[in-house]
Amino acid sequence: MTKKIGFIGLGMMGKPMAKNLLKAGFEVTVWNRTAAKAVEVVEQGAKSATSVRELAAAVQVIITMVTGSAELEQVVLGAGGVLEGLRPGATLIDMSTVSPATSRAVAAEVAQKGGVMLDAPVSGSVGVATAAALTIQVGGDSAAFEAQSDVFGALGKNIFHVGGNGMGCYMKLVGNALMAINMAALVEALCLGGKAGITTEAMLGVLKTTGGASAVMERRGPNILKGDYTPQFMLKLLFKDLGIALDSAASDSVPMPILGLVRQVYAQALAADRGNQDFSAVAALAQDLAKVSLKTQ
Amino acid sequence: MTKKIGFIGLGMMGKPMAKNLLKAGFEVTVWNRTAAKAVEVVEQGAKSATSVRELAAAVQVIITMVTGSAELEQVVLGAGGVLEGLRPGATLIDMSTVSPATSRAVAAEVAQKGGVMLDAPVSGSVGVATAAALTIQVGGDSAAFEAQSDVFGALGKNIFHVGGNGMGCYMKLVGNALMAINMAALVEALCLGGKAGITTEAMLGVLKTTGGASAVMERRGPNILKGDYTPQFMLKLLFKDLGIALDSAASDSVPMPILGLVRQVYAQALAADRGNQDFSAVAALAQDLAKVSLKTQ
């Protein structure tokens, strides 16, 4: 029997994910705050629910892909939300990036209603989502995780169960912290070589063969070369995620001096009106401060 | 006619490099402060010089692989040093990690004696040196660089000419700065996930598929798992290199706030008597401070 999936949140990431579920043969019902965003997915075969509660009442698996902790709380716990329609034994998979504390609080409410929740934030850009090649880091009950392996398999390539509720969220925060620091470090270091006169192209060529290489260097290096900061992952959203990481670290007594500083480097970029650019726009800030250009002539 | 190469500095890196030159068919004369260290290479066919001056007088190409700026100055500019024996038209290739300022000062002296200097620091561990797979970043005259492509080819796999004198040194500093920051960031972030209960193994598995991946994570991750800090690159040497990077940045008016902080993270590890361990021993410090263990049971 075909698994029925409800999908909430058809944003830049959510839309290709919902489409991939359709392609994989699932029966998908969608809901989005802005109904117009659902049209395209409905044309490809999805049903459309008129409310979250209705959606929840009609499916076994509900996926949420919303912008943050507050939105998750509202769509699940709020009036007319998931909890009001949740069927006993149903599974809520939250794939948003939210705080572990929020995720656990929501999971407890879901459990009280007889459901089960998995926190399953994703890593990867829109292109990766479209290619069904996301990294998915999942927290929650093992059996519940296994039971949804078909769903995860339709969305991503690298699927990991990392622990109990909230652990998927933590895993995502760890990855984002590293991405943020490695990026800010990259542009700072490139300015040293750039001001000495080495071309950015030469530096990137050398670095990728050394211990100084990183995924952000490979993925964002070309953007730095071109000075192209078209958002793939908006700086202001990463800034927000780093705040969640630092709040979680504070709760858990984990000192993070480097992240504490680096978040403020992004704050400098935010203050310079680069919040809606790609997070690699810290490169522009670093070049301004060091009075050097890393762009190719 | 076989190219005659003089090799000065048969340390952990220098010895396998000298052997690779022999394997490649060059005529190699060696000199080392501690003569005993030359025995093995001599047994494999190298000649031994009784002084640096004598060595310099006998060859067309001199390679220096010493521990730092002061040692380079002494062996080249000091009494009985390279300059006293240097033949007109000879090439000095310094493959040590020294400051750009020192390298340029030495290059100027070499030029005055009718020679030419290339700064060609290497990236890679002892294993990589042995496999003749080093990354070599070369600064200096283009023609001089081309003329030594056979020498570089015998020592490394990724050979780059990045600019004029001193630029090789700058390139090395950029790479080391990134390696140092990415490592310190890695252990800080792992502590966040580790204290939440995710295993280090799980974290490393996830991270390598995400934008948080880095070369140091791949190369040193296993060491962190085992708590094994056997030195491949001693923490105190990296600490010294970061000082050169910051000094060069200060001279060039390049602000490096993240590196300024991160060097002090390594200073904390130094103060905790970890200077002779691998630089990945910042992981031990981070675990102490966060009261968490990243080691596998």
Next chain:
Amino acid sequence: MTKKIGFIGLGMMGKPMAKNLLKAGFEVTVWNRTAAKAVEVVEQGAKSATSVRELAAAVQVIITMVTGSAELEQVVLGAGGVLEGLRPGATLIDMSTVSPATSRAVAAEVAQKGGVMLDAPVSGSVGVATAAALTIQVGGDSAAFEAQSDVFGALGKNIFHVGGNGMGCYMKLVGNALMAINMAALVEALCLGGKAGITTEAMLGVLKTTGGASAVMERRGPNILKGDYTPQFMLKLLFKDLGIALDSAASDSVPMPILGLVRQVYAQALAADRGNQDFSAVAALAQDLAKVSLKTQ
């Protein structure tokens, strides 16, 4: 006619403040979550209210001195809270350290009920509160501020009106940020001199005559000398306040790299179980990290 004041929150700071209002001749009604804490003040002449609502209904001026933003929201906006009893034209003076955003939100609710709110956080320890010598930084309407000059005068010595609603909170955050940074800097710098062999006493003696002097040095220097971290201002509370400062800075696009780092220095002290000590206990952490003792023999 005697002004009637309701006082909510008889903690370490609140109790001496309520007593000073009695001494100044005001008619004071108190309420505290733990009723036992009210006994002493009642014995000195205060009335006791059985609920916050009852207290609010009986007075013209309500002072809140609670532990944070969440507590303020609950006691004012919650069920049975201030708003339910507030008389038209009454003034709510919040003297807690809360976020500007929370303060403004509460002020808006108070205004809707026909009241007026002043945010008036205080600077100074318990001793200073007892001596009615607090610094009080007030945000809100000028006329409302003037109308309460008798109340402020009974509690503090340095009374400032710094701007509209929320500005008193901002002012407090600025002061706490400086206090936190100056303290962390002090202990870091003392370790440099201490490890070189200069006595802490000698250093403090010299420093107070130089541009390196600070209020925290004067006030906490003796504690560092004795290694006495009996809490006057608990480290964990300052840590929380620094979080509010950074959150406010993030909202306002003000980069604070030094505070971003320094908060994590306090996080290191928290992780070392020093949260319930005085915030000067960062001195202990610094000594541990630098392997030096600043205590007098």
Next chain:
Amino acid sequence: MTKKIGFIGLGMMGKPMAKNLLKAGFEVTVWNRTAAKAVEVVEQGAKSATSVRELAAAVQVIITMVTGSAELEQVVLGAGGVLEGLRPGATLIDMSTVSPATSRAVAAEVAQKGGVMLDAPVSGSVGVATAAALTIQVGGDSAAFEAQSDVFGALGKNIFHVGGNGMGCYMKLVGNALMAINMAALVEALCLGGKAGITTEAMLGVLKTTGGASAVMERRGPNILKGDYTPQFMLKLLFKDLGIALDSAASDSVPMPILGLVRQVYAQALAADRGNQDFSAVAALAQDLAKVSLKTQ
């Protein structure tokens, strides 16, 4: 019998100091690299030496007030320098800000020639030097220190013997580190309040009554208000001193994360061409980054 003092280095600080020695009745012989700078002091009664060696040969006490470690080494150890003329039993008082390592090395050479050296760097601006109110922090032999109390008394108000050779230098580095951090912290925190709309004047008024007060706030607050960065202590010189502090800390295994970061904040100001302004010009940088003005209208 009148004590004969040789004074080397008649810069902005040295000149008023030499005059104060004359006023106190000492017989003063001066030497300056740029002879014209000596004219004014000679008119007031000083003798002029034609060389450092000649000066040294004529006096019992030699005071050096030069710009840094390299200049001290040259004037003392170089050809025609102090050592060549030094009389047995003479005292060299170096009042420059130099590294402890250099100071100790010079002291050892002086001792070998039968002299004694005191390192006695000063704290205070030109105005303070003129008023003979400097803070003087002295390292070296106690008896030698006591023997020069008349000399120190003619130059300063707060005279401290803090330990053996080099300790005066360390003490100065500690003070400068604190001054630098407290200043950078001040402007960062003022930006938070300033962007919220509190006037700088109001903030400074409040802060001086709180635990956030500091000597730099009192001394440089008015400059920030006016946006006046006329150099009293040039930013580039403080930047250099912070480098000495960090180098000394590295040698002694004292981690200084806050200073490591803060020096780079000054590096940002240097890169913004503010090196020849007063070090309080970090205020201008902070305002640029936070997009706020702290100047009074």
